[in-house]
Amino acid sequence: MTATLSEKDLEAHFEHTISKDQRIEPRDWVPEGYRKTMIRMIAQHAHSEIIGMQPEGNWITRAPSLRRKAILLAKVQDEAGHGLYLYSATETLGADRGDLTERLVTGRQKYSSIFNYPTLTFADVGVIGWLVDGAAICNQVPLCRSSYGPYARAMIRICKEESFHQRQGFELLMTMMKGTRAQREMVQEAVNRWWWPSLMMFGPPDGDSPNTAQSMAWRIKRHTNDELRQRFVDMSVPQAEILGVTFPDPELKWNAERGHYDFGAVDWDEFKQVVSGNGPCNAERVEHRRQAHEDGAWVREAAAAHARKTQEVAA
Ligand code: FAQ
Secondary structure: OOOOOOHHHHHHHHHHHHHOOOOEOOOOOOOHHHHHHHHHHHHHHHHHHHHOHHHHHOOHHHOOOHHHHHHHHHHHHHHHHHHHHHHHHHHOOOOOHHHHHHHHHOOOOOOOHHHHOOOOOOHHHHHHHHHHHHHHHHHHOHHHHOOEHHHHHHHHHHHHHHHHHHHHHHHHHHHHHOOOHHHHHHHHHHHHHHHHHHHHOOOOOHHHOOOHHHHHHOOOOOOOHHHHHHHHHHHHHHHHHHHOOOOOOOOOEEEOOOOEEEOOOOOHHHHHHHHHHHOOOHHHHHHHHHHHHHHOHHHHHHHHHHHHHHHHHHO
């Protein structure tokens, strides 16, 4: 005879697992709010990786050497891989990948604000690696300890690959900074454009972040948006000094009392505009994704037909 656990028992077990810092696995009962939060966050992350292939993908055919092209191709391919692990993680929570893509292309699910800015020069490839992947690592390393097992495990490999991405960006910029004056100016101009949007990647300030408190309580998030943003600023300033570039923020300065860098106010109106679909490249990014999905319909149909045929033969 098997005893059926009441919802109260299941909830107590869930809370106990979280309080002991153990992992929630797909077989476990979770409150509906936890499931919804995890699907939202992982789907947004997956969409970001897939949409995030576009700004750099734009430079694959125009990379200045075979070496740079091979590196960039590998990086963009890694991003596709990250998107796929993450979509698989949402499936363990009962989400359907086709439905998530539909939500993305119809604007019902978000992706990171950062990928709505254009890549105007090849220096942008380096700056994305250095600052955007740098911010992604800062945000994602703590997520390796996130309470949802499949997400936390996916994050370990993703972070390793993001570290390679960041180093390639820094190395590219270092090479340009040792080049001609025009190259150095190109790097500085790209840094000026990407610095503030990189700070926005961490999400709204804690006081305006509706999800942080609950996600911290469920140990999905381990730090608040503002804590991680500060960590990113603190780690980026010495790197900028090594590179020989400056950040476009006159208020950026070391605060010995706090033991952190102070920095100027982020333009949260710009962030809201970009997140609500009015950034410089939102329409282009989503349309490109929609078209790619439509162009791939025959592949999905062929794969489904092959799977059906294989099953029939086996039966
Ligand atoms: N952009 O209450 P919070 C990458 C939304 S991967 C757009 O603070 P939360 C790799 C948020 O979803 C980059 N939307 O939310 C790469 C929420 O939406 P709702 C992506 C944003 O979840 C590198 C609302 O605003 N990384 O870069 C943004 O507690 C290079 C309220 O916000 C991840 O997704 C934003 N920046 O904290 C690829 C990491 N920020 O409720 C290619 C995992 C917030 O209205 C090239 N995610 N929102 O539906 C997280 O850590 C969290 O979800 C945060 C937001 C920190 C992003």
